[in-house]
Amino acid sequence: VNHEKPYEIKDITLATKGQKRIDWAQANMPITVAIGNAFQKTRPFENKHIAICLHVEAKTAVWLGALQKGGATISITGSPGTTQDDTAAALVQNYGVSVFTKNEETYDDHLAHCKSILSFAPDLIADNGADLHHLIYNDPALKPLSKTLLGATEETTTGANRLRDEVGCSDFPTLIINDTQAKRIVENRFGVGSSVVDGIMRATNILLHGKTAVVVGYGYCGSGVAQRLRGMGAHVVVVDNNPLTKLEAHLDGFIVADLETALQTATLCVTVTGHSDVLNAAHFSIMRDGIIVANAGHFASEINEPALDQLATKKQALREHITEYTLADSKKVFLLCNGNPVNLSAGDGNPIEVMDLGLALQAMSLARLAEGKGDLTNIPQCVPEDIENFVVTEALKYWAS
Numbered sequence: 001v002n003h004e005k006p007y008e009i010k011d012i013t014l015a016t017k018g019q020k021r022i023d024w025a026q027a028n029m030p031i032t033v034a035i036g037n038a039f040q041k042t043r044p045f046e047n048k049h050i051a052i053c054l055h056v057e058a059k060t061a062v063w064l065g066a067l068q069k070g071g072a073t074i075s076i077t078g079s080p081g082t083t084q085d086d087t088a089a090a091l092v093q094n095y096g097v098s099v100f101t102k103n104e105e106t107y108d109d110h111l112a113h114c115k116s117i118l119s120f121a122p123d124l125i126a127d128n129g130a131d132l133h134h135l136i137y138n139d140p141a142l143k144p145l146s147k148t149l150l151g152a153t154e155e156t157t158t159g160a161n162r163l164r165d166e167v168g169c170s171d172f173p174t175l176i177i178n179d180t181q182a183k184r185i186v187e188n189r190f191g192v193g194s195s196v197v198d199g200i201m202r203a204t205n206i207l208l209h210g211k212t213a214v215v216v217g218y219g220y221c222g223s224g225v226a227q228r229l230r231g232m233g234a235h236v237v238v239v240d241n242n243p244l245t246k247l248e249a250h251l252d253g254f255i256v257a258d259l260e261t262a263l264q265t266a267t268l269c270v271t272v273t274g275h276s277d278v279l280n281a282a283h284f285s286i287m288r289d290g291i292i293v294a295n296a297g298h299f300a301s302e303i304n305e306p307a308l309d310q311l312a313t314k315k316q317a318l319r320e321h322i323t324e325y326t327l328a329d330s331k332k333v334f335l336l337c338n339g340n341p342v343n344l345s346a347g348d349g350n351p352i353e354v355m356d357l358g359l360a361l362q363a364m365s366l367a368r369l370a371e372g373k374g375d376l377t378n379i380p381q382c383v384p385e386d387i388e389n390f391v392v393t394e395a396l397k398y399w400a401s
């Protein structure tokens, strides 16, 4: 074990506040709590270390408690702009978790924190966006881990895409939580839909009724965002570069347009595609004066903020989550949360029940990997069907009874 310091967080004195958040989340996470109680008897993670990259917030903390009941020691980092510094403090002080993250951090800081959590020589990793996998397969100092890891999980769409398109994983099994229909439907469609609207409202305090809102990307997340914005009375225009998806949006009753046309009338624009540079200099130049721009995709790079910076003659922070950019023609563009996911940065992330289901999938998947590979092969693959069925049945038991 080669870690120089046991944790790196903003302020340990925030722990009491963080613990209260965790207590509220725990009271609403019966599936994860029940799995933790079962783990206490079976101890799947005895003498095992799990390195985790996932948003450091209250629901995640409840899940870490369940893994600890199964015997795990844990190091964790989060993502830029989404860490709850008080939850991080509670995790260090009350749970003994090695936390390496602060809310205000750059992507380079984040990568350094990923290396810190991997320095604990983990037996298992839980990834979100594939940065841990990327480091393990590409950094020579970390490459030996690929031969010793029992396996990994990957949480999100962007990570799943990167694992299959870029990273080339063949040394250990990675169970992709996002490949389950349970996660796609429950979290991405319903959870992200409501939490993104909540985040925009918290960040701006504006009325959505009557606004023209453009949603760029009509996948599992974007279709949920479009539906919830419509539910709040916005006129929603959908942009997607897949013809079948556009047809689907049209049949769902949305106006479908190309991005350039849509931006001329939009008062709000939300990106949720999983791809970089969706909004760039050409788009900022044609946007309507006063537009509010937010991202809900995994990486802030969906909105090309450096290009916006370059176009701007003036930039100032207004409310906590709003940056005002004034362009050469005096037009104003208001960027929320520096492009970080608006539901996590301005709000509390996805609703607690939704994450209870997703984190239960995570817990069961890690336990399956810890047991030994069984019929799992050394590639990215979906969570085994019996795990998905179990968790969905538990969710029905708690939610629909």
Ligand SMILES: NC(=O)c1ccc[n+]([C@@H]2O[C@H](COP(=O)([O-])OP(=O)(O)OC[C@H]3O[C@@H](n4cnc5c(N)ncnc54)[C@H](O)[C@@H]3O)[C@@H](O)[C@H]2O)c1
Pocket (backbone or CB within 6 Å): 156, 157, 158, 159, 187, 188, 192, 216, 217, 218, 219, 220, 221, 222, 239, 240, 241, 242, 245, 272, 273, 274, 275, 278, 296, 297, 298, 299, 341, 342, 343, 344, 350
């Ligand atoms: N904020 C959150 O809490 C949260 C939760 C889950 C997933 N995510 C992230 O949200 C993003 C979207 O996930 P998803 O599950 O909806 O993905 P998805 O693959 O289901 O949908 C993405 C859609 O965007 C479209 N698209 C891609 N590039 C585009 C472009 N340049 N212009 C227009 N349309 C484009 C695709 O055709 C597709 O329909 C990912 O980055 C994912 O990791 C965020």
